[in-house]
Amino acid sequence: MQNLGIRFPDLLIWFPLIAGLACFIMRDEKKSRAWALFSSFITLGISVASWLNAGNPELNGLTFSYEWLKYSGVNFAVSLDGMGRLLTGLTAIAFPVIFISTYRNSYKNASVFFGLMLLAQSGLMGVFCATDALLFYFFWELALIPVYFLCSRWGGEKRIQATFKFFIYTFTGSLLMLVGIIYVYLHTVPTAFSEHSFSMRAFHAALLSPTEQNWLFWLFFIAFAIKMPVFPFHTWQPDTYEQAPAATTMVLSGIMVKMGLFAVIRWLLPVFPLAVVHFDKAVIILSVIGMIYASLLAMKQDDLKRLVAYSSIAHIGLMSAAIFTLKEVGMQGVMFQMFSHGINIIGMWIIIELLERQTGIRKISELGGVAHKAPVLTIMLVVIALANIALPLTNAFVGEFMMFSSLFSYNVWIATIAGISIILAAVYTLNMVQKVFYGETVPVTALIRDIAWHEKFILAVLVLIIFVLGVFPKPVIDLTLESVKAALTRFS
Amino acid sequence: MNNVLQLVWLIPVLPLLGFLINGLGRKHLSKGLSGLIGSGTVLGSLVISILVFLSVKNGNTPVIHYFDFINAGSLKIGFDFQVDQLSSLFLLIITGVGFLIHVYSTSYMHEEEPKDFAKYFAYLNLFVFSMLLLVMGANYVIMFIGWEGVGLCSYLLIGFWFRNNNYNNAAKKAFVMNRIGDLGFLLAVFWLINKTGTTDFQGVFAGISKLTTTDITGITLLLFVGATGKSAQIPLYTWLPDAMAGPTPVSALIHAATMVTAGIYMIARSNILYSMAPVTQAVVAIVGLSTAILAATIALRQNDIKKVLAYSTVSQLGYMFLGLGVGAYTGAVFHVMTHAFFKALLFLGAGSVIHAMSGEQDMRNMGGLKKYMGITHLTFLLGCLAIAGMPPFAGFFSKDEILAAVYAKNPVLWGIGVAGAMMTAFYMFRLYAMTFLGKFRGTHEQEHHLHESPMAITIPLMVLTLLSVVGGWVGIPEALMKGGHHFAEFLAPVFAQSDAITVKHTMTHSTEYMLMIVSVSLALVTLVYAWMKFSKYEKTDKEETGIGKVLENKWYVDELYQTMITRPIQFMSKYFNEVLERKGIDGFVNGVGKAVNYGSRQVRLLQSGQVGAYVLLMVLGILVLFIIQLFL
Amino acid sequence: MEIKYYIGLAVALFCIGVAGVLTRRNAIIIFMCIELMLNAVNVLLVAFSKMHALSALGKAMPSVVSDGQLFVFFIMVVAAAEVSVGLAIIVMMYRNVHAVDVNFLNRLKN
Structure with missing residues (x-):
């Protein structure tokens, strides 16, 4: 295999891209759906293979890159480290899950829909693998642009408005980042072929004064903060989640929000260490405000999707706060939580989607008593919801424990205030469970049937992951050890 | 081995x-x-x-x-x-x-x-x-896993009959209250990690010298917050009485064997930390005693058979915390054990009664069950005697041990504790008399249905009765029997470290005899009084007034929490949702959009389509450039 | 003659052209005014070329002598081409709206 010149990062990027383009030419809905599912399984296979060969640097592209625009210092440089492997793994798991769980949904122009989904997957893979700033930017946009189309063509009633908001938000962020990237580029040291370079190593060595770092930090951070999202850049999220088609929402919340966190760890921390140390408190306080704020808002939401959206904002707030504590434990927690949050929230969306498909309703106040009619669905939901509020022995507990621990050693009071969100999370989650699933059935839920076997299967897989990682988190924690150390080298 | x-x-x-x-x-x-x-x-x-x-x-x-x-x-x-x-x-x-x-x-x-x-x-x-x-x-983390786990299970079991929304509310309340406590526990764990770098019990206790007094006080207080949630102490006790919504055996499980004893276990486990934090000990003792008294007063006027038992649990837990607070760890753990026996017995007995009464829980509609349910009656009576602290039943020994330790520390606290014990005797025998004595006050249908419960119910009752009677004999105080306290001997290694630093108050045996006699005789008097009074109980429609009404409504604590905490949070949440989010942040974002929109609409007016206007603008532009070129 | 008379003439012509373009609505007259402006520039070009040619004579800058004049020819050729296109547009315009008033055509659609 070594001699074939096949490298996992390339495969992970190119395969979905080509599969997606191939999908566009298919005319038949069934065929394109099956193809999308099939290709997502192949991608999963590639990802699994990359996990198995984690020890082999050649296959993971740690040492090489293609030249792209040689004399401008742009290279097609990709590699997989522990963190990249974790997140590409999440992406690879998420897509088959999403495709299976929404297998019954039918779409107009299905081939385009699935093609765009696969393109987004390719973009995501690229973001997680790129070690060249321009390439990173390219993939960042490649991941986002299909989502704009997916939302605006297959979304709900107010999809145009929501997409527009989403577009403006993320595009503003992207442009700020582009300006930042170019500025840093112009301050990199010359290489053998070019005056400047976009490579990550060059970025790390860029000559930037503290003042420059300070404002560049915000250019990058706002772009990432919008994507995560961190308070107060979050208002696109509930609207978009509400309006986007279910499959897209899963991609957005399960994986795309991790792009922001990932980028902070991969690019922001090593490139602007002085600014990070300067602004860590500000970011943490913003994040913690966001946690409490989003939790309080989640209590008042009547739409299931909006509720989950706000709860996601609260969870992401904790992650972004934990990153900026700049401690190994916290960072490990973030890594772990990125993965578990992806699993859990996709599970939540699947259940909401299943409910909505049968009843046509997402309003918490109009549902009730689902547990009588669909016990399996209810059990799955309860498990996933409990994982979402970080009950011990579920995956989220491990991550949250580490993150809170690190936040506590950063500042006791901030950790205490952030801890209130744990209580609020229990309140809104249990409220939702009670109103939707318990109590007496109402007319809309009286005819509900329990879920089909393939939905059961996929939820069972998620639940299994939740518990396995909750009890044996060690393999995942060990996986990201090196990445965490690398991200923190400039701070010790 | x-x-x-x-x-x-x-x-x-x-x-x-x-x-x-x-x-x-x-x-x-x-x-x-x-x-x-x-x-x-x-x-x-x-x-x-x-x-x-x-x-x-x-x-x-x-x-x-x-x-x-x-x-x-x-x-x-x-x-x-x-x-x-x-x-x-x-x-x-x-x-x-x-x-x-x-x-x-x-x-x-x-x-x-x-x-x-x-x-x-x-x-x-x-x-x-x-x-x-x-x-x-x-270590504290594994403990926390179980800690939250029991919270979850109580949630699931209290809401077992999930058609009923009141039950669901009770379940939710239990979980949320527990979570508040859990946050305290978690913060304490983080504090420990931060200072000692470990959460292992052995590691923490060995490395206790790394901790300052502030650390220890803070950690123990936070852990105690966790204990108040799990073990239903002030201010987080209100979930436990509501937890009656679950099936009766579940109540027995929660109140006797699991869940509420977790707080006691945790503090007993961390005894060395508590012994080094006198401030926390005082807090624990005072909270414990206040809870004991408050819950006992509420129990005096409850008419639901399970509610009385629930408040008695809260009250007994208060005693255990009182014991922990004065450093009588052995006594507290001893009381956990004896309490587990008789409280399980009482709950299961109450379950048997409810079963026979076809689901009726109101004691005002019971009475005279003695002649229908022999075994249940007898076991229940013995359980009541045990909880009232009558010798030689189990409750006597454990309660006596705690009260003796309290007396050694502070006689005033002891006095209040004895008052609580009197109330215990009163409400337990009120319960007993209203249920089993007098004449039957229920409907004919219920009377017709009355029966003794089957073997699967009575056998556990009998076993528990046996334990409630003899369970205390493993811990006979020195004053009564030399070397009789096997229980303390057995646990001694666990508490050795804290015993070493605790100041010992030795009491003469005569003082101990006096204490026992005082508390037992006072309890006996109230017991007899309640027995006499309530065996002749007649149902009346008269509403309670004055203090009785306040007690019947549990001091209005639930209402207080509702106004003080729930409402403001709801209000804040509503305000954020409707004003800050919609008008504030979204308003700003949309405002930017609107400003751009408005601006472009204004600029669009210049595009009139009139060639002349364009040319005029062009000429003006040229002139401006000229002026800039020539004069600036 | 001094250069200033030529400049004066050119400026006058140009201003007349501008004024015409700005004030008239008849497309043909606007067109003629544009020609007027072009020719004002032509006059300037020729005049300056002539002026500089005298001072450049005998120096190693032969092209200066004729550059201005050549440009004038270019402009005339381009202007002629432009006139034919412009007139064609005006004819089409007349056919469509039966007028040569530019304000009739103030919208791009319809």
Whole structure:
């Protein structure tokens, strides 16, 4: 295999891209759906293979890159480290899950829909693998642009408005980042072929004064903060989640929000260490405000999707706060939580989607008593919801424990205030469970049937992951050890 | 004996297996089978626990490491079990009383549908599993897993009949209240990690010198916040009485064997920390005593048979905390054990009564059940005597030990404690008399239906009665019998470290006799008074007034919390949702959009389509450029 | 003659052209005014070329002598081409709206 010149990062990027383009030419809905599912399984296979060969640097592209625009210092440089492997793994798991769980949904122009989904997957893979700033930017946009189309063509009633908001938000962020990237580029040291370079190593060595770092930090951070999202850049999220088609929402919340966190760890921390140390408190306080704020808002939401959206904002707030504590434990927690949050929230969306498909309703106040009619669905939901509020022995507990621990050693009071969100999370989650699933059935839920076997299967897989990682988190924690150390080298 | 220790992991795993089998196979299992699996697994744990207990008695107290749980940076948390005197004792209580409750449930829940029956046993097993994890964990994190686990199980079981929204509310309340406490616990754990770098009990206690007084006080106070949630103390006690919504055996499980004793266990486990933090000890003692009194006063005027028992639990837990607060760890743990016996007995007895009364829980509609239910009546009476602290029943010895320690510390606290004990005697015999004595006050239908419960119910009652009678004899105070306190001897190694730094108040035996006589005789007087008064109870429609009304409404604490905490949070949430989010942040974002829109609409007016206008603008532009070129 | 008379003439012509373009609505007259402006520039070009040619004579800058004049020819050729296109547009415009008033055509659609 070594001699074939096949490298996992390339495969992970190119395969979905080509599969997606191939999908566009298919005319038949069934065929394109099956193809999308099939290709997502192949991608999963590639990802699994990359996990198995984690020890082999050649296959993971740690040492090489293609030249792209040689004399401008742009290279097609990709590699997989522990963190990249974790997140590409999440992406690879998420897509088959999403495709299976929404297998019954039918779409107009299905081939385009699935093609765009696969393109987004390719973009995501690229973001997680790129070690060249321009390439990173390219993939960042490649991941986002299909989502704009997916939302605006297959979304709900107010999809145009929501997409527009989403577009403006993320595009503003992207442009700020582009300006930042170019500025840093112009301050990199010359290489053998070019005056400047976009490579990550060059970025790390860029000559930037503290003042420059300070404002560049915000250019990058706002772009990432919008994507995560961190308070107060979050208002696109509930609207978009509400309006986007279910499959897209899963991609957005399960994986795309991790792009922001990932980028902070991969690019922001090593490139602007002085600014990070300067602004860590500000970011943490913003994040913690966001946690409490989003939790309080989640209590008042009547739409299931909006509720989950706000709860996601609260969870992401904790992650972004934990990153900026700049401690190994916290960072490990973030890594772990990125993965578990992806699993859990996709599970939540699947259940909401299943409910909505049968009843046509997402309003918490109009549902009730689902547990009588669909016990399996209810059990799955309860498990996933409990994982979402970080009950011990579920995956989220491990991550949250580490993150809170690190936040506590950063500042006791901030950790205490952030801890209130744990209580609020229990309140809104249990409220939702009670109103939707318990109590007496109402007319809309009286005819509900329990879920089909393939939905059961996929939820069972998620639940299994939740518990396995909750009890044996060690393999995942060990996986990201090196990445965490690398991200923190400039701070010790 | 070492072979037994290799089986330790089976103790929690067996109930977990029971949970999985019953949970996954609930549609296929018959009632008999799921009951058998549910009880059998706990019986298995009980047997191993007994073997482990014997092994521990011989001095084997290992920490067993299974695998690394969280291992990141400096943080190392193993999945470790600690088997020592304290945990093996709790293992016995949990699996022993738990097993009896399982057996009892096979009959009590028999009217449920098979799949609900299996679900019930699955939850019950999960409950036992969580509690076992809690007491076996060798570090605070494993303890916390069980700690939250029991919270979850109580949520599931209180809301077992989930059609009823009041039950669901009670379940939610229990979970949220517990979570508030859990936050305190978590923060304490983080504090420990931060200062000592470990969460292992042994590591923390060995490295206690690294902690300053502030640290210890803070940690112990935060842990105590956790305990107030789990063990229903002021201010987080209100969930426990509401938890009556669940099936009665579940109440027995929560109140006796699991859950509420967790707080006591945790503090007893951390005894060295508490002994080094006098401020916290004072807080614990005062909170414990206030809870004991407050709950006792409320219990005086409750008419629901289970509510009275629930408040009595809160009150008894208060005594245990009082004991912990004055450093009488052995006494507190002793009371946990005896309380587990008689409280399980009382709840199961109450369940038997409710069963016979076809679901009626209001004592005003009972009375005279003595002649219908012989075994239940007798066992219940003995249970009441035990909780009232009458010698030679179990409650006497444990309560006496706590009160004696309190007296040594502060006679005033002792006085209040004795007053609480009098109230206990009063409300328990009010309950007894209203239920079993006098004449029947229910409907004819109910009277016709009255019957003694089947064997599966009465046998656990009898076993528990036996334990409630003799259970206290393992801890006879020195004053009454030299070398009679086997219990203290057994637990001594656990509390050795804190005993070494505690100032001993020695009392003469005559003082002890006097204390015993005073408290027993006062309790006896109130007992007889209540017996006389309520055996002639007649139903009236008269509403309670004055203090009676306040007591009947539980001092309006729920209402107070509602206005002080729930409402403001709801209001804040509403305000954020409707004003800050919509008008503030979204308003700003949309405002930017609107400004751009407005601006472009204004600029668009220049595009009139009139060629002349364009040319004029062009000429003006040229002129401006000219001027700039020439004059600037 | 001094250069200033030529400049004066050119400026006058140009201003007349501008004023015409700005004030008239008849497309043909606007067109003629544009021609007027072009020719004002032509006059300037020729005049300056002539002026500089005298001072450049005998120096090693032969092209200066004729550059201005050549440009004038270019402009005339381009202007002629432009006129034919412009007139064609005006004819089409007249056919469509039966007027040569530019304000009739103030919208791009319809």
